Amino acid sequence: MDLDTWIMSYEPSIRLGFFFGVFILIGLWEILAPRRRLSVPKALRWANNLGLVVLNTLILRLLFPAAAVGMAVFAADRGWGIFNYLEIPPGLAVLVSVIALDLMIYLQHVMVHAVPALWRLHRVHHADLDYDVTTGARFHPIEIILSMLIKFAGIAVLGPPVVAVVIFEVMLNATAMFNHGNLHLPRTVDRFLRWFLVTPDMHRVHHSVEDDEANSNFGFSLPWWDRLFGTYRDQPRGGHEGMTIGIHGFRDPKRVDRLPGMLALPFTGSVTGYAINRRQWGKPGQDGNEPDMHDPKEL
Ligand SMILES: [Zn+2]
Ligand SMILES: [Zn+2]
Numbered sequence: 001m002d003l004d005t006w007i008m009s010y011e012p013s014i015r016l017g018f019f020f021g022v023f024i025l026i027g028l029w030e031i032l033a034p035r036r037r038l039s040v041p042k043a044l045r046w047a048n049n050l051g052l053v054v055l056n057t058l059i060l061r062l063l064f065p066a067a068a069v070g071m072a073v074f075a076a077d078r079g080w081g082i083f084n085y086l087e088i089p090p091g092l093a094v095l096v097s098v099i100a101l102d103l104m105i106y107l108q109h110v111m112v113h114a115v116p117a118l119w120r121l122h123r124v125h126h127a128d129l130d131y132d133v134t135t136g137a138r139f140h141p142i143e144i145i146l147s148m149l150i151k152f153a154g155i156a157v158l159g160p161p162v163v164a165v166v167i168f169e170v171m172l173n174a175t176a177m178f179n180h181g182n183l184h185l186p187r188t189v190d191r192f193l194r195w196f197l198v199t200p201d202m203h204r205v206h207h208s209v210e211d212d213e214a215n216s217n218f219g220f221s222l223p224w225w226d227r228l229f230g231t232y233r234d235q236p237r238g239g240h241e242g243m244t245i246g247i248h249g250f251r252d253p254k255r256v257d258r259l260p261g262m263l264a265l266p267f268t269g270s271v272t273g274y275a276i277n278r279r280q281w282g283k284p285g286q287d288g289n290e291p292d293m294h295d296p297k298e299l
Contacts, residue, residue: 081159097160136180
């Protein structure tokens with residue numbers, strides 16, 4: 001059995017193993033050193049957020065049983081993509097592929113904030129009223145399917161080594177759980193880690209209700225893209241304990257933190273203007289912002 005076939009057959013267990021391992025680790029860390037007090041009962045949020053994760057996993061297995069790794073094998077077999085054309089040392093090809101795939105995820109994240117119809121889907125991730133390890137895996141099924149299709153396209157163009165795709169998938173999964181963790185890291189550790197990793201304090205800014213803060217820090221694993229493309233923001237105005245997590249107008253826990261409400265969320269309320277244009281801090285409802293939180297129609 002060659003390496004690619006071996007990776008293909010063990011990839012689901014590798015990913016699942018890392019998921020549970022990292023999940024338990026961050027979950028315990030959150031209990032030992034929490035950053036913020038949670039506002040919604042944890043059992044309720046976890047049951048619903050993890051319910052969505054199970055649903056998404058089932059849908060993905062059903063639609064794309066071979067997943068992203070299968071696409072990499074498919075591309076390699078047909079000689080598709082840049083790395084299947086160029087003669088590059090394998091180690092370098094893996095490194096560049098992982099970094100390039102991370103850039104693709106950054107650009108995709110900016111896009112789902114910029115395009116109103118996609119922001120509707122992505123709101124499910126942002127509408128969580130608290131911020132912890134389960135937030136990191138909470139996405140609407142349609143956004144999950146869209147992400148997979150974009151990943152397929154990226155892999156077809158890039159032609160990354162199969163092992164690079166496995167490393168990327170495991171890394172993205174692990175860093176998403178870490179940087180959504182309700183974790184208190186000493187400031188010096190946070191500062192040091194931010195040179196090469198998105199930290200919980202860095203990504204928490206992105207979950208602020210304030211539009212300009214939510215349109216910052218789009219990176220999931222590598223923090224460099226935000227600095228390079230000018231979307232980096234150091235800290236939230238209100239401080240990490242004082243800031244409000246979520247979206248204006250979507251503040252009812254019965255809707256935003258329950259599974260049926262999350263599934264219906266993209267189809268409710270209005271989205272005016274381009275989400276990405278909301279880089280200025282102003283009163284909600286102005287300049288194409290979402291309607292004010294007191295507007296009952298919005299819910
Ligand atoms: Zn986002
Ligand atoms: Zn997030």
